[in-house]
Amino acid sequence: MKAARLRPSPLLGASASEVAHRLRGARRLLLLLDFDGTLAPLRPRREQARLPSKTGALLNRLARHPRIAVWIISGRSLRDLRARFGRSKRIHCLGVYGADGSAGAHPAMPAGGLDTPSRRALRTALRALSRDVANLAGVWIENKRLSFALHYRGARAREIRRARVMLDEALRPRGKWLRVLAGKKVWEVLPRAIQGKGAAVGALARSTPSALVVYIGDDNSDEEAFRALKRGITIRVGGRGESRARYSLRNPAEVCRFLEFVAAESD
Numbered sequence: 495m496k497a498a499r500l501r502p503s504p505l506l507g508a509s510a511s512e513v514a515h516r517l518r519g520a521r522r523l524l525l526l527l528d529f530d531g532t533l534a535p536l537r538p539r540r541e542q543a544r545l546p547s548k549t550g551a552l553l554n555r556l557a558r559h560p561r562i563a564v565w566i567i568s569g570r571s572l573r574d575l576r577a578r579f580g581r582s583k584r585i586h587c588l589g590v591y592g593a594d595g596s597a598g599a600h601p602a603m604p605a606g607g608l609d610t611p612s613r614r615a616l617r618t619a620l621r622a623l624s625r626d627v628a629n630l631a632g633v634w635i636e637n638k639r640l641s642f643a644l645h646y647r648g649a650r651a652r653e654i655r656r657a658r659v660m661l662d663e664a665l666r667p668r669g670k671w672l673r674v675l676a677g678k679k680v681w682e683v684l685p686r687a688i689q690g691k692g693a694a695v696g697a698l699a700r701s702t703p704s705a706l707v708v709y710i711g712d713d714n715s716d717e718e719a720f721r722a723l724k725r726g727i728t729i730r731v732g733g734r735g736e737s738r739a740r741y742s743l744r745n746p747a748e749v750c751r752f753l754e755f756v757a758a759e760s761d
C-alpha cells in the first residue's frame with residue numbers, strides 16, 4: 495500500500511462499519527498502541543504526560559478479554575512504561591521502539607543484544623552531546639540506555655538550529671552505527687542494530703498469525719509499523735498530510751472513543 499491522504503475522522507466516518515465487521519469476525523485481536531500523542535495527550539515536558547483514567551480503565555478491560563492481547567510500544571524506556579502500566583500484568587510493554595522488553599519479549603532487538611561497537615558509539619555520542627548542549631536553553635537529553643533522545647520542545651529557533659548542528663557533528667564519525675529518528679520536538683539517536691517499530695510489530699504479528707492486528711500511533715516512528723502491517727487496521731492519530739495508515743483519528747480523546755468501540759464490538 496502506498497502512502498495516501500488520510501481519511502478524515504470523526505470516528506472513522508464511512509469506514510466504521512467496515513472496521514466493526516472486521517473486529518467482529520476476528521478470532522483473536524492484537525491491539526498495538528503507541529503511548530505519547532496516541533493514548534496520552536502531548537505535554538510540554540514528557541514527564542507530565544498522563545494516561546487519561548478512562549483510557550486506562552478501557553485498556554485494563556480489553557487486556558482481560560480472553561481473545562485480546564494489548565501491547566504498548568513506545569520510544570520511552572521499558573522502565574518508564576512499567577511505572578505507568580506496571581499494575582496491570584496483562585498489559586504488555588515494549589520500550590525504545592520495540593527493543594526494550596522483558597525476557598523473551600524484545601522483537602526489535604538483535605539476538606544477543608547490542609554489539610560492542612554500537613554500544614561504544616552510543617556512549618561516546620551521548621557524552622559529547624551532553625557536554626555540547628548543556629548551555630542551550632530548552633534543549634535536554636534523555637538517556638534510555640539502548641538509545642538517547644535530544645528533546646527541544648520549548649527551545650527557540652536559534653537553539654534548535656545549534657542543537658541540530660551539534661547532533662550532526664557528534665554523529666558524523668559514527669554514522670555506521672547510529673541513526674537519527676526525527677519525532678515531535680525530539681531527535682532520537684538509535685543504534686542501527688535496533689530496527690524499530692516496524693520490525694517489532696512484524697514479529698508480534700507473525701507470532702499470532704490468526705490475529706487481526708490493530709495498530710494506533712501518531713508519529714514518524716509509527717509509519718514503519720503502518721508499513722509492516724499491510725493487512726491490519728492501521729490508524730494515524732492527529733496527522734495531516736500523508737500516511738501509510740489506512741484510517742485516522744484526530745486526538746487521544748478519539749482514540750479513547752475508538753477503544754470503547756473495540757470493547758463493544760468484542761463483547
Ligand SMILES: [Mg+2]
Pocket residue numbers: 528529530531532711712713
Ligand atoms: Mg507517539
